[in-house]
């Protein structure tokens with residue numbers, strides 16, 4: 374049971390956690406803070422938070438659990454702004470999409486309290502953002518990854534794990550580097566590709582004509598290009614090495630496909646496409662598999 378939950382960044386991720394925990398009766402009071410006054414008011418109006426704080430200090434005062442869900446580039450300033458106002462026993466966790474940069478910021482800013490910081494990442498989301506995008510079932514049957522480091526207090530990790538389990542999520546632990554490598558492949562790279570493709574088409578003079586004939590394939594591939602630009606800028610800059618290494622591999626693969634098309638090398642294309650189909654079909658074949666709802 375959480376007595377006072379502070380949500381810093383009451384958007385899709387922070388708002389959905391608040392709604393899920395409220396729905397389970399797991400929290401007495403939710404206090405929210407977002408930099409934008411509009412977001413704070415919306416979160417209040419939508420019943421996501423019980424109280425809107427006017428400052429980071431006010432938001433975390435007396436909170437036993439603090440969830441930081443701002444774009445990754447804003448994490449450092451949030452940690453700096455809350456460090457001196459946290460209760461001694463407060464547990465701090467976050468929802469940032471890449472972990473090394475967030476852990477470094479928390480270590481630098483939280484001092485003694487760093488041991489009560491449990492880095493986390495809900496592998497769930499949508500292309501929408503802001504308080505109005507939040508919904509209580511977002512985390513149900515989704516994975517949450519916690520990346521505690523050597524300094525992290527195990528009791529704090531257990532409490533954060535229990536909190537996420539209440540939302541209906543499955544909680545996993547992995548190390549920071551592994552998390553950032555894996556998520557670069559399945560989340561960060563696909564977003565970069567989608568932004569690039571849709572951005573490229575948007576530049577064309579005949580963009581309207583081209584998009585008029587877009588159907589399911591384009592809609593599926595391009596949905597994530599509707600995601601928030603600030604959030605994705607911060608993820609790309611914050612997980613630079615893993616994303617650059619994948620982009621290099623991707624360039625090589627595309628060059629080989631380009632060569633095969635130029636040379637009418639159908640065997641090569643069959644080989645690449647059928648290996649990809651097999652990998653995807655087997656990954657998502659089990660109807661009970663977590664995350665299949667999104668396929």
Ligand SMILES: NC(=O)c1ccc[n+]([C@@H]2O[C@H](COP(=O)([O-])OP(=O)(O)OC[C@H]3O[C@@H](n4cnc5c(N)ncnc54)[C@H](O)[C@@H]3O)[C@@H](O)[C@H]2O)c1
Nearest residue numbers: 382384385386407408442443445447469470498499502503
């Ligand atoms: N959107 C997704 O699918 C998704 C999934 C998993 C994790 N995440 C991560 O969760 C975090 C939040 O993403 P979101 O989708 O909820 O974003 P969002 O835009 O919906 O919400 C972010 C909120 O943070 C506030 N904010 C921005 N800068 C701030 C600052 N300096 N101080 C205080 N508040 C500030 C904004 O006003 C907004 O209310 C990001 O770190 C993102 O990488 C997102």
Ligand SMILES: O=C(O)C(=O)CC1(C(=O)O)C=CC(O)C=C1
Nearest residue numbers: 470495496497498499500560597
């Ligand atoms: O479903 C989506 O729209 C998402 O982008 C969610 C998604 C992803 O799957 O890549 C995006 C960012 C995250 O940090 C976690 C999940």
